[in-house]
Amino acid sequence: MIDWIQIFSNAAQELISPTTAAYALAALGLAIHFGYTGLLNFGQAGFMALGAYGYAISVLSFGLPVWAAILVGIGASVVFALILGIPTLRLRADYLAIVTIAAAEILRLIFTTNTFEAITGSAQGLNGYKGSFAALNPIPKGTYGFGPFQYNEYDWWLRILGWTVVVLLALLTWLIMRSPWGRVIKGIREDEDAVRALGKNVYSYKMQSLILGGVYGTLAGMIFILPRAVVPANYQTSLTFFVYAILLLGGAATILGPIVGSMIFWVLLSFFSGFISRAVEAGWLPFMTQVQAGQLRFILVGVAIMLIVIFRPQGIFGNKKELAFVK
Amino acid sequence: MSSEVTPTSKPVKTTGLHIGEAEPGCRKVDPILIADGVTRTFGGLKAVDVDHVEIPRGAITALIGPNGAGKTTFFNLLTGFDKPDTGKWEFDGRSLAHVPAYRVARMGLIRTFQLTKALGLLSVLDNMKLGAKDQSGENLFRAMFPFLWRKQEEEIESKAVELLTRFKLDAKQTDYAASLSGGQRKLLEMARALMSDPTLVMLDEPMAGVNPALTQSLLDHILDLKSQGMTVLFVEHDMHMVRHIADWVVVMAEGRIVAEGDPYTVMENPAVIDAYLGAHHDSDLGVTDTEHVEAIKELIDDEQ
Numbered sequence: 103m104i105d106w107i108q109i110f111s112n113a114a115q116e117l118i119s120p121t122t123a124a125y126a127l128a129a130l131g132l133a134i135h136f137g138y139t140g141l142l143n144f145g146q147a148g149f150m151a152l153g154a155y156g157y158a159i160s161v162l163s164f165g166l167p168v169w170a171a172i173l174v175g176i177g178a179s180v181v182f183a184l185i186l187g188i189p190t191l192r193l194r195a196d197y198l199a200i201v202t203i204a205a206a207e208i209l210r211l212i213f214t215t216n217t218f219e220a221i222t223g224s225a226q227g228l229n230g231y232k233g234s235f236a237a238l239n240p241i242p243k244g245t246y247g248f249g250p251f252q253y254n255e256y257d258w259w260l261r262i263l264g265w266t267v268v269v270l271l272a273l274l275t276w277l278i279m280r281s282p283w284g285r286v287i288k289g290i291r292e293d294e295d296a297v298r299a300l301g302k303n304v305y306s307y308k309m310q311s312l313i314l315g316g317v318y319g320t321l322a323g324m325i326f327i328l329p330r331a332v333v334p335a336n337y338q339t340s341l342t343f344f345v346y347a348i349l350l351l352g353g354a355a356t357i358l359g360p361i362v363g364s365m366i367f368w369v370l371l372s373f374f375s376g377f378i379s380r381a382v383e384a385g386w387l388p389f390m391t392q393v394q395a396g397q398l399r400f401i402l403v404g405v406a407i408m409l410i411v412i413f414r415p416q417g418i419f420g421n422k423k424e425l426a427f428v429k
Numbered sequence: 430m431s432s433e434v435t436p437t438s439k440p441v442k443t444t445g446l447h448i449g450e451a452e453p454g455c456r457k458v459d460p461i462l463i464a465d466g467v468t469r470t471f472g473g474l475k476a477v478d479v480d481h482v483e484i485p486r487g488a489i490t491a492l493i494g495p496n497g498a499g500k501t502t503f504f505n506l507l508t509g510f511d512k513p514d515t516g517k518w519e520f521d522g523r524s525l526a527h528v529p530a531y532r533v534a535r536m537g538l539i540r541t542f543q544l545t546k547a548l549g550l551l552s553v554l555d556n557m558k559l560g561a562k563d564q565s566g567e568n569l570f571r572a573m574f575p576f577l578w579r580k581q582e583e584e585i586e587s588k589a590v591e592l593l594t595r596f597k598l599d600a601k602q603t604d605y606a607a608s609l610s611g612g613q614r615k616l617l618e619m620a621r622a623l624m625s626d627p628t629l630v631m632l633d634e635p636m637a638g639v640n641p642a643l644t645q646s647l648l649d650h651i652l653d654l655k656s657q658g659m660t661v662l663f664v665e666h667d668m669h670m671v672r673h674i675a676d677w678v679v680v681m682a683e684g685r686i687v688a689e690g691d692p693y694t695v696m697e698n699p700a701v702i703d704a705y706l707g708a709h710h711d712s713d714l715g716v717t718d719t720e721h722v723e724a725i726k727e728l729i730d731d732e733q
Contacts, residue, residue, distance in 0.1 A: 277573055282558070282566035282582065289548045289559050295510070296546035300560050301534035301625060302567070310569050 104384055109376040111250030116368035118251065123264035124150075124326035125367065129348040129360030130268070130275060131318030136346075137354035138279060139311040140291035142199035145186070146345050148206030149316045151337040152178045153323025155213055155222065158332045161231040163221055168234050172324065179320035182209075183313040191308045203339060214334040222334075229331035232256075257329070264325045268361060271318060276357045287311055288355075347407050353417025362418060370406055374399040440652050443676040444691070446485040451690040454481035461486035461629055461660050462507070462538075467516030469499075469506055476502045477513070478684040484629075489651065489661040491671045491692070494681035495705050500664045501543060503681065504633055508540045509533040521628065535562060539627035543634045543664070545614040549607030553598060556606050556617060557589035558582075560624030589624060596620040596650065612643040619650060630654055632663035636670055648674055668696070668729055680704060696729055705729065 116122055128146055135143040156175030160166040166174065186205055190198045213222045222228070239259040247253055253261070278284050286307055289297040294304045326336075348367045352359025378395040381387050387395070416422055448456045460483035469477040477499040484490050492500050505511035507518060509530035517526045520538055534540075548556050564585070565571050566578030593599040596616045601609065609617060615635060622630055635647055652674055654661050665671055671678060671692055678695045680688040682704030688695055695701060706728075 274573065277575070278569065281572035281575065282564045282578060283569050283572035285551070285555055285559055286567055288551055288555075292548035292550055293546045296542070296548060297559065298510075298530045299508070299534055299540050299542070299546075300621070301531050301539075301562050302559075303529075303531045314569070 104377075104380045109373060109380060112376050113369045113373040114250045116372045117365050118261055118265065119368065120260045120264040120325055120329045122364050122368045123261070123268050124322040125345060125348055126268050126361040126364035127271060127322035127325065128319045128345045129352070129364055130271060130357070131315035131322065132345055132349050133354060133356065133360050134275065134287075134311055134315035134318065136349065137356070137359075138284065138291060139287050139308060139315075140195060141191075141308060141312060141315075142195050143202050143312070143315065144199050144339070144342055145202030145204075145206035146319045147337045147339060147341040148182065148202070148209045149179050149319030150323030150326060150341065151206070151209050151213060151334070152182055153320035154327045154332045154337070155228075156320070157324045158228040158231045158327060159221055161234060162228060168238060172321075175320050175324055176317050179316045180313050183309070183316040187309045187312045191305055191312070203342075206337070206342065207339065210334055210337045213337070223332070225334060227331050227333040231332075232328060235328060260325075260328050264328075267321060267325065271321070272357050272361060279357070283307075350417055351407055351410055353420030356417065356419040359417050359419040366418075367403070367407075371399055371403050374402040378402075440674055442691075443485075443488040443655075446488055446677055447689075451694070453686040453689055455483075455689055457483040457485040459486045460484060462518065462520050462662070464507065464518035465516060467503070467506055467513050467518060469502055469511065469513045475684050477506060479503065479516070479686055482679060482686050482689075484660070484662055484679075485677055486660050487655070487658065488676040489655050489663070489674055490677045490679060491675035492662060492664045492679050492681060493666070493668075493671055494687075497683075498681040498704070499684040500681050501633060502684075504540065504631060504664060507533075508538060508631065534625070537625075537628040538631065539622040539625055539629070540631040541615075541618045541622055541633055541635065543637060545611070545618050547606040547609060547614040547617055550605055552603055553593065553606050553609070553617060554586070554589055554602040557593060557602075557621055557624055558585050560621040561585045561588070562625040585624075592620045592623055597646070612639045612647075615639055615647065616643070616650070619647075623654075627659060629660045629662065632661065634664050634666065636665060636667050644670070672696075696726075702729075 128150055131149070132143065132146055135141040135146075153175045156178045157171045160171035160174040161168075182205070186198070186202055190201045212218070214225055215222075216224050218224070236256050236259070239255055241255040241259050243255050245252055245254050246258055279287070286297060286302050289300075289302075290304055290307055294308075298304045344367070348363040349360055350363075351366060352361070352363025375396070378387070378398050379392060382390050382392055382395045390398070410418075414420075446457055448458060462484040464479055464482050466481070467477060467479045468475065492503070494500050502511065506513045507525070509525070509528055509532070512527070517524060519525055520533075520536060523536060525533060525536075525538075528536075548559070551559070564578065565581060566575075571577045590599060590602065593602055596619070598609075598613060598616060598620065601613070606614065606617060615638075619630075619632070619635065632651070635651065636644060639647060648670060651661060651663070675692045678688075678690060678692045679686060680695060680698070680701050682700075687700040687704050688698040690698065
């Protein structure tokens with residue numbers, strides 16, 4: 103028989119997992135790029151990889167403290183955003199899309215290549231960088247929690263910190279998007295020539311947006327590696343598209359959308375994965391092996407997202423009125 | 430269509446703008462915009478080739494010419510939206526050559542577009558507020574602290590509401606700009622341009638696609654700009670409107686300035702008639718010149 107309690111409690115755990123927080127943060131960065139500014143950044147995986155490697159390499163190879171490692175990651179993503187933005191932000195939107203998708207792949211391949219194995223760990227990746235982060239943990243040793251949410255002190259520390267960063271940056275995004283700065287950014291999304299004709303330096307605003315959203319992606323990359331190891335295969339283009347799926351699920355130009363979208367995405371993924379693997383075990387799906395079952399969850403999540411996009415194209419938090427004017 | 434509209438009042442024309450003969454490139458008493466040797470080619474086509482032109486200050490100048498004459502390209506060059514191959518031009522004594530579009534706008538030269546660019550998914554009020562210049566809250570770091578820009582924001586909002594009331598759009602201020610009609614978008618674009626208190630307003634075909642009922646109100650708004658001390662340069666095809674409100678007319682054809690003058694005499698200029706109907710329109714079929722000129726005048730003159 104299927105252990106439904108187990109399936110649901112596993113799914114519920116994804117609600118507050120650090121991975122969910124990381125995806126929410128990366129999607130929030132994309133909301134700034136795509137939802138508010140209209141920049142088609144297909145390289146969010148690259149920004150996340152810079153955060154992950156920037157942090158891990160700083161700690162492992164240079165022995166930097168946590169705060170310095172975070173700053174190195176942020177610095178690397180600012181430089182990355184400048185390299186992407188300087189040649190492309192003067193051009194049409196699609197050029198940025200092409201350049202970002204290629205640049206993110208270049209980064210991933212550089213991290214994978216054997217040439218830099220001493221620093222990047224090549225395809226095996228990196229681990230053993232969590233010591234200094236765990237040392238900052240003020241929570242005493244032990245297991246805490248209730249119901250399905252039972253974790254040790256490190257896991258709680260990670261969850262609290264990850265979601266604090268998400269909440270703070272969501273508040274910051276909300277603040278700046280209702281300011282005159284946000285008005286210019288949204289104006290650029292609608293028609294950048296009109297905004298230029300009103301005396302705004304469109305190029306500079308697009309660059310600011312690219313850097314800001316990229317830094318969100320970088321911080322997401324750091325949260326993403328704290329419960330696991332750094333593995334270059336995690337930063338494939340599909341990561342960017344999962345983040346896009348989360349963004350569209352929640353609503354592209356919203357603050358809560360990316361966060362709730364990420365929760366729904368991960369809860370659904372965990373639910374389907376648990377359900378299918380148990381169903382195969384119980385012999386409900388005799389035509390299927392466990393390995394095939396592992397892939398089917400992505401198909402089911404894809405179907406679920408398609409249904410949401412078809413029946414609620416503005417996303418969960420999007421404004422229905424906006425769609426009335428989409429060309 | 431426009432001939433059925435009766436003007437609410439006869440606009441006061443500004444005269445005595447030029448020095449010497451009214452000919453292409455003639456000097457003005459007080460020019461606000463001077464262009465010298467501006468050329469722009471697209472492949473083999475010389476779209477704009479202006480030797481010298483001066484736009485008089487405090488007056489309404491119309492830029493007319495047949496389709497493809499280079500009027501919009503010339504507009505784009507003057508406002509920094511396109512880069513010329515050669516030439517220099519200055520606005521209010523400051524050189525505009527190689528100045529990017531947003532800086533041109535900050536100097537006080539604001540333009541509108543032939544195809545209106547209302548920012549669809551912004552509210553009408555936000556569209557207006559975007560037009561105000563020197564907003565401290567437009568800096569990313571100050572934007573995070575609302576107390577730094579709230580006071581200025583309130584001033585901008587009251588100014589925006591005032592302008593919207595003047596343009597009769599105040600009832601629409603919370604609607605998306607995308608929900609406005611074509612004519613209302615033209616009004617919004619003009620009102621938005623005024624948010625920055627420009628000294629020179631450049632309107633690219635303000636009447637295109639506007640129904641006759643709105644035409645008169647748009648005309649009045651343009652005349653209003655002049656009475657408030659602004660200079661207006663506009664591109665237009667509607668000759669009735671040009672005659673009605675323009676103080677000075679510059680005629681372009683095939684990229685060059687072919688005639689200048691006040692709106693009544695310039696229409697009689699043979700160069701203008703050539704520009705609209707071709708240089709050899711009167712040299713065939715054995716019909717006498719005068720008949721043709723009469724026919725042409727009737728064609729251009731839709732007023733009487």
